[in-house]
Amino acid sequence: MSRDELDHRVTNNTMLTCKQASQLISQSLDHPLSLSNRIQLRFHLFICDACSRFRKQLKQIGIALQRMRQLTENDDSITLPTKIKVRIIDWVASKHL
Numbered sequence: 246m247s248r249d250e251l252d253h254r255v256t257n258n259t260m261l262t263c264k265q266a267s268q269l270i271s272q273s274l275d276h277p278l279s280l281s282n283r284i285q286l287r288f289h290l291f292i293c294d295a296c297s298r299f300r301k302q303l304k305q306i307g308i309a310l311q312r313m314r315q316l317t318e319n320d321d322s323i324t325l326p327t328k329i330k331v332r333i334i335d336w337v338a339s340k341h342l
Contacts, residue, residue, distance in 0.1 A: 261289040
C-alpha cells in the first residue's frame with residue numbers, strides 16, 4: 246500500500262487497525278509521518294500493547310544493525326570470497342539497480 250493510500254485510509258477512520266499501525270510504524274523508520282498519522286499512531290500505541298512491543302522490537306533491531314555496521318564497516322579482517330562477490334555483482338546487474 247502506498248503512503249498516500251495509507252494516509253487517505255487512516256485520516257478517513259478515527260481508529261487505526263493493528264495492520265495500519267504496523268504499516269505506519271514501519272514507514273516512520275524511513276520518513277516522517279504526517280501530523281494526523283502521528284497522532285492516530287500514538288493513540289493506538291497508547292491502547293495496544295502488541296503494537297507497542299512491535300515498535301520497540303523494530304527500534305531494537307535498528308539499533309543492533311547500526312552497532313553491527315559500526316563494528317564491521319572498517320574491519321579489514323572481514324572479507325568475502327571472490328565467488329560470493331561475483332554472485333552479488335551478477336545479481337545487482339540483473340536487477341538493473
